[in-house]
Amino acid sequence: MNMIPGYSKAAVLVEYNKPYEIREFPIPEVQPGGILVKVEMAGVCGTDVHQWKGSIPQKLPYVPGHEAVGRILKIGGSQRKDCTGEVLKEGDRIMWAHVFCGHCYYCAVNQQPTLCDNKFSYGFSNPGAYSPLSGGFAEYEYVIPGADIIKVPEDLSNEEVVGVCCAFRTAVASFERLGPVGVQSNVVIQGAGPVGLYSTVLYAEGGAARLIVVGAPAIRLELAKKWGADHVINIEEIPDPAKRKEAILALTNGRGPDIVVEASGVPSAVREGMDFIRKGGRYVIIGQSSFTAEATFVPGLIMLKHLQITGSTSATISHFYKAVQFIKNKKHRYNFTNMVTNKYSLNQINEAISAMMSGKEIKPVIVP
Numbered sequence: 100m101n102m103i104p105g106y107s108k109a110a111v112l113v114e115y116n117k118p119y120e121i122r123e124f125p126i127p128e129v130q131p132g133g134i135l136v137k138v139e140m141a142g143v144c145g146t147d148v149h150q151w152k153g154s155i156p157q158k159l160p161y162v163p164g165h166e167a168v169g170r171i172l173k174i175g176g177s178q179r180k181d182c183t184g185e186v187l188k189e190g191d192r193i194m195w196a197h198v199f200c201g202h203c204y205y206c207a208v209n210q211q212p213t214l215c216d217n218k219f220s221y222g223f224s225n226p227g228a229y230s231p232l233s234g235g236f237a238e239y240e241y242v243i244p245g246a247d248i249i250k251v252p253e254d255l256s257n258e259e260v261v262g263v264c265c266a267f268r269t270a271v272a273s274f275e276r277l278g279p280v281g282v283q284s285n286v287v288i289q290g291a292g293p294v295g296l297y298s299t300v301l302y303a304e305g306g307a308a309r310l311i312v313v314g315a316p317a318i319r320l321e322l323a324k325k326w327g328a329d330h331v332i333n334i335e336e337i338p339d340p341a342k343r344k345e346a347i348l349a350l351t352n353g354r355g356p357d358i359v360v361e362a363s364g365v366p367s368a369v370r371e372g373m374d375f376i377r378k379g380g381r382y383v384i385i386g387q388s389s390f391t392a393e394a395t396f397v398p399g400l401i402m403l404k405h406l407q408i409t410g411s412t413s414a415t416i417s418h419f420y421k422a423v424q425f426i427k428n429k430k431h432r433y434n435f436t437n438m439v440t441n442k443y444s445l446n447q448i449n450e451a452i453s454a455m456m457s458g459k460e461i462k463p464v465i466v467p
């Protein structure tokens with residue numbers, strides 16, 4: 100029997116742009132279908148930075164952190180299975196998806212659950228009636244009933260899989276939403292953060308002919324090369340979009356890439372991508388997480404170039420599963436632990452968020 104503590108420490112966002120506070124919360128009663136986990140590792144994300152600044156407004160206060168890997172301490176009810184049908188038990192290491200209601204228009208009719216009207220998102224906003232321990236920046240987290248779960252194979256380390264919880268499953272979902280890559284398509288990825296890097300390795304393995312990553316800083320572009328990029332363009336060295344376009348056209352037969360993936364989070368990157376993509380090209384936008392950040396662009400390019408522009412947000416457990424399988428099957432070729440560049444304790448959460456903000460790291464993680 101695992102010892103269940105009475106309380107858990109957790110980082111709390113009380114006010115935007117102010118340091119997180121470390122507070123204690125009572126461990127909730129585990130309802131049937133619910134799971135209490137001990138957090139082993141939680142990734143710090145660009146989204147956490149936006150939440151901290153208030154540019155993705157949330158209901159305060161709350162416990163952030165939406166990228167946790169945890170070990171099961173207690174399962175509520177008689178039996179709980181993971182997404183492959185495996186019966187879960189105490190001591191198993193798991194990851195879990197946001198909870199989609201399954202019954203709203205977007206879940207039931209449109210069959211795009213990530214657009215669910217009643218989504219419960221871990222590490223986003225005050226959880227209301229549920230335990231405040233619904234974010235990963237905590238010693239313990241409560242996985243609510245109804246969450247889809249994946250058991251993490253024991254031969255994969257936390258460092259290898261922590262990126263699945265957000266960036267990698269997002270990249271997998273958008274890769275599927277784009278549709279077939281086609282034979283010998285040239286691909287440009289805008290952005291070399293976690294989403295851009297996982298997209299890089301997906302397209303490298305998924306059939307891209309020439310794969311170009313545009314981003315910064317150099318440490319991220321180095322990893323992009325290790326993960327399959329044929330060429331990288333450092334925006335710090337080439338700050339002028341017109342010069343970048345020249346470089347991209349020179350690498351893509353003068354026509355521009357067939358596929359562009361926007362994973363930068365910078366609104367003006369969309370204008371730039373629409374400019375250098377080839378006629379008839381396909382563009383998938385996955386880095387823009389703000390409902391309000393604006394950029395100007397020329398709408399006529401969409402018509403005159405026959406562009407297909409697609410957006411994709413978040414992911415379901417299906418994409419978690421495929422991301423984990425990808426890591427399992429390709430780890431002999433790519434070192435997925437390279438994603439994690441630094442580890443911090445829960446008490447160092449404010450240092451970790453500053454490190455993420457500065458862009459000097461790829462993914463800092465919290466090890467509570």
Ligand SMILES: [Zn+2]
Nearest residue numbers: 144146265266
């Ligand atoms: Zn994230």
Ligand SMILES: [Zn+2]
Nearest residue numbers: 200203206215
């Ligand atoms: Zn729904």
